[in-house]
Amino acid sequence: MPSLNDKIDTWIFDLDNTLYSADSGIFQQVHDLMGKFVSKHLNVEIKKAKEIQRKYYKQHGTTLRGMMDNHGVDPEYFLKEVHKLDYSIVDSNKKLNEEIKKLKGRKIVYTNANLQHALDVLDRIELSNFFDNIFDIKMANYIPKPDLQPYKQIIKDFNLNPSTSAMFDDIAKNLVPAKKVGFTSIWIDVGYENFSDDIKASKEYLDFKTKDLSVFLEKVNRRNI
Incomplete structure (x- = not known):
């Protein structure tokens, strides 16, 4: 079975509570x-x-x-x-950043927030130069995850091949449509924002689960997953 690093050429990341600590506030x-x-x-x-x-x-x-x-x-x-926020409380995760930078292929942020918020966060966590695209709520016609339509839209807008695309999100139910369109789905269980019934209903659509994204990506980069 090929490793994710050999199979995946597009890495799609949720933003909030995924690319920075959910404990940041x-x-x-x-x-x-x-x-x-x-x-x-x-x-x-x-x-x-x-x-x-x-x-x-x-x-x-x-x-x-x-x-x-x-x-x-x-x-x-x-x-x-x-989004009139104090971004100074958000810190970059050097280990996570290193592993994201090592990933081969295209990297996309997919957020239910707006573009400016995504840009402000990426700048603060020192990842601005390492993402190729941002798919925000406006590009999704203000239709949020987990509605299926924006997942189809991101595929169309960025000419994605779902079978070689992986998506990371801290909300389990957001990965149900990701799996339905053909993405490899990875749930980052940070302990927030998930209702127990949503987790139960989402389980069969989750290819991988991790509590630490940096550790998971390290395994990906080492071809251990």
Whole structure:
């Protein structure tokens, strides 16, 4: 059986909680800003706003999509407001960066966030020069993972061969459509953002699971996987 390094020529990475530590606190900032946005826009208390935020994330894939579909929110305004972040708390992972740089082939970031957020994060974690493309929520027509349509779109936009493409994500359910379109799927289980029923429903679509992306990529680069 060939190693992943011999089989894969395109590596697709989720951004948040995947290319940097989930313990950094950056995504908590996003969650807090989303809660404040929902509270202000819908004129509800923050506790109620958090409930709505969680419901929309569960039902629509992102809070943004729920706010768009149910309340006609302008996506660009929403994204601008919820990404007013302090990026100084995000640190680069030298070991992870080294292993990403060693990977042969094209490297793509696929995020439910916007392009500017992706650029800011990649700059902060010192990976700006090592990714060939970014597929953001705008390129996905504001349709978030795990909807199947943007996975088909990224294949079309970047002329990908699914059978030689691998996708990494910290959200298990986001890898279900990845596997359905033919990608090799790798779940980074960081202990956040996953509902137990989603994990159970996703298991048969996960080719690999790891708690440490840098260790996994080291094995890939050594052809141990």
